[in-house]
Structure formats: C-alpha cells, structure tokens
Amino acid sequence: MQEVPEKIPLDFEPTTENLDQLNAYFEKQGHTALLKWGFETFGEKMVLGTGFGPSGVFLIHQLQQHEIDIPVFYIDTHLLFDSTYELKEVLEQKYGIDITRIGTDLTVREQAKKYGDELWKRNPNRCCYIRKVLPLKNYLEDKKAWITGIRRSQSDSRKSARMIEWDAENEVVKINPLVQWNGEEIWYHIDRLDLPYNPMHDEGYPSIGCIPCTSPVYVSKESDDRNGRWDGQQKTECGIHMPANVLNGKEE
Template identity: 40%
Template sequence: MSSLLTYKSWNDEIPSFSDSDESKGALPVLEWAYKHYGDSIVYASSFGIESIVLIDLIAKVKDDATLVFLDTDLHFKETYEVIEQIQNRFPNLNIRLEKPELTLKEQEEVHGSELWKTNPNLCCQIRKITPLKKALGDYEAWISGLRREQSSTRSHMNFLNKDDKFQKIKVCPIIHWTWKEIWRYVYKNNLPYNKLHDQGYPSIGCMPCTAPTHDLNDLRAGRWAGTKKVECGLHES
C-alpha cells in the first residue's frame, strides 16, 4: 500500500492479516503499523494486563515507541507502580502521562463532589475522553489493547478499525488473544504487572469505579458495578 491509510482515506482496500502465527497476528500487525505510520502512531495504554503483553510486543518492533497514559488522578497506587516498573524494564520507551484540564478540586467546584457517582459519563468525558483527544493530536493512528473476548461491545473489533469518535485509525493487534493466553505470555516472559490482578481485579480503571469480581464470564463486571455503564466512552463510535 503506497498511500498512507488515514481516517479520511479509509476504504475497502485495507490490508488484511492472518491470525495463524504464534502471536495470533499481533506482531505482523504491529510491524505493519510502525512501518506504515512511523512516528504518526501512538499507543494509548491502560497498563492493565493486556497492555503489559502489548508493550512487550511493541518493544520487539519499536523499542522507543511512544505510549500515552490517561492520568485521571484517580488511579490506584499499584497502577503507578507498574508504570514505573515497565519504564525500568523498557527504558527506551517514551511514556507520557496525559492529565485532564481540570484538577479534581476544580472539577468539584464546577460539577460538585464525586462526579463519578452523580454523572459518571461526564466524569469520563472530562478525565479520559477529552484528554485522549488531545493526546492523539496530529497522530494518524493509535494502538489499543482491546480483545474480542472481553465483552459483547468489543466482539466486532478488527485489527484495523475506522475510529469515528477520534477520527483516527485504531489498531488492535491482540483481538484474538484469550484471557489464558494473555496470562501465559506474562508468566512465560516474566513481565511485571499490576498486583491488583491477583486480588480479583481482571479489569482496572479508576479507584472509585473499579471493584473486584470473580466472574470470568464477564471480565469487566467490576467496572461501574451496579450501574448500566459498561464503557468509559473511549471505544464507542
């Protein structure tokens, strides 16, 4: 493909990838993405267990890749600890922490206390969606660690996706990986990971909106538990 694949140039002639190799397509997709986009692609990492696998795979392709983490100021201390461990393990990676425009105190002054309880969608908009839009900036594409197995809302994801929310190409290299395969890779490669995973947190977000769960049929059951909310909005078109 000679011309750059962008949101505006999206068409039916996008490249296809097989999931039959050992990485289930992840490495070929990443190799294509970094060769195709160069410095115009960024990985938006949550530093959850899927992210740990993806970071290791990315480092094999581009060891000085840029990662952005949406620092909402509401994360668990264990999340910040694993970010530091990953930076030590992969010193060439460029890890950027993207902050919201409003501090928690400013958000409280404008919208009242504990906005994540009174209006969680607005809280996610302020602390995650708007900062990601800023972080993506002039990048043509971004990488995400979504897997089809995670939830019904993610079961349709492809390796390459037209992202209408951010008007970028969203690259999802590990869509075919299973939960067991993720953990097998982490243990095999002795990768650092968030220790909350060992305490019943399969999916880890902000502290007020994340609870432990042992429902392996719904790995995101601990996110916004007791509400109808299932996504922060980053992956909704």
C-alpha cells in the first residue's frame, strides 16, 4: 500500500521527481483523493477554473460534496453563448456559490479598433491571449494551485496531461483530477447525478467556447470531439493549457 504524500509547504515548486511520485500515487487513488489533498495542502489558495463543460460541472459538484470550499472562476471573453451564462447562474443557485468572473478590460469593440475587426479570424492565438491567457495569468498571480477539467481523451494535445503538473507560465501547481476519464464516463456521472448542463451539448456541440469559434459538429455529446472549436483552423487550444513557447499570440 502506498503512503499518502506528505503535506507540502505553500511555497511548493515541484521537482520532476516529486511530481512523478505524486502522480504515481494519485493515478491509483483517483480524483477525490487528489481534490482533498489539494485542499489540505493549498486551502483557498487553490481555485477551480471552469468553462462550464461537463467536467467543470462535475468538479463543482465534487467540491460541494466534499466540503472543499474554494473559489470557482470562469474567464468571460464577452463572447460566450447566452446558454453558458445561464448555466453559470443555475450552478450558483444550485450550490449557493458565487462564481468569480475574470476577463480583460478591453471590450470587443476596443479590440476591433486596436487590432481590426474579427481578430479571431485573422489571429485567433492573439485574440485568445488577450481575452483568456492574460486575464488568467493576472488572476493566478496570488494563487498556489488551479484545478482544471481537462481530460486526456479530449485531444492529442491533452493526451499526455498528468494529474498534477507544474504550470510554469502561471507559476502555480495545476491539478487535473479527471485526466483519466473519457466523454462517456463524465456524461454517465452527469446523468446519474442529474446535474445541469448546457443544452447546446444535445444540439451537436460537444465542446462550447466563444460564439465566433464554436461550430456544431453533430456528434453525440459523449464523443469528446473538439473539432467544432476554431473550425477550419489548425488551432485546438486557446492557450491556457499550453506552454507559452507553443502559443504564438503574444504581443509583439
């Protein structure tokens, strides 16, 4: 039987060796043990980020179930679907929480004036960098760990994700409790627990982001398909789950 990893200090910066040990342990113990360990270790300096997909909904539910009282946040690009904002409100009411909005001060109109209309068509990496990556970096500045809902089955770029990683771009520990799960598993739990979800998932949108960069692909919601994001472009990630040197959207 493996020993529970020791409580680690708040100024923890993992080495390759201790990350390997932690991952070996939590790959066997699963997501609940990891969430509890994260809370014991980082307290409210650990936060959950969600885009209101099924993984995020399930994680919000898990936090409540296990009395893990930490901030939950989302990145508001000002370009989200009404159904996304509605789901946020449903979750706030169901769980009695306030979900923190973070985002750039630059309005979409100001962005158009500065960079030209529809930047997302000409340089989506820059648009994501302005509207998502930078606000996230600012928000995480005084945090120690952030929880995400990413899963290995979602895309090639996520298939090597680990349960615990060092997010060098934001200098925090990144905790991915559901990396082992596929789409069918997460939807099994959403249905079993009768959790709310974005109705667009039933209309051919397996993955839902900003309005200009989300298209229906008419596959089942369990398919883990991200093809409907940035349709017609090589891009599959907005940049918040990528190392900085892979992202080309920074200001020049």
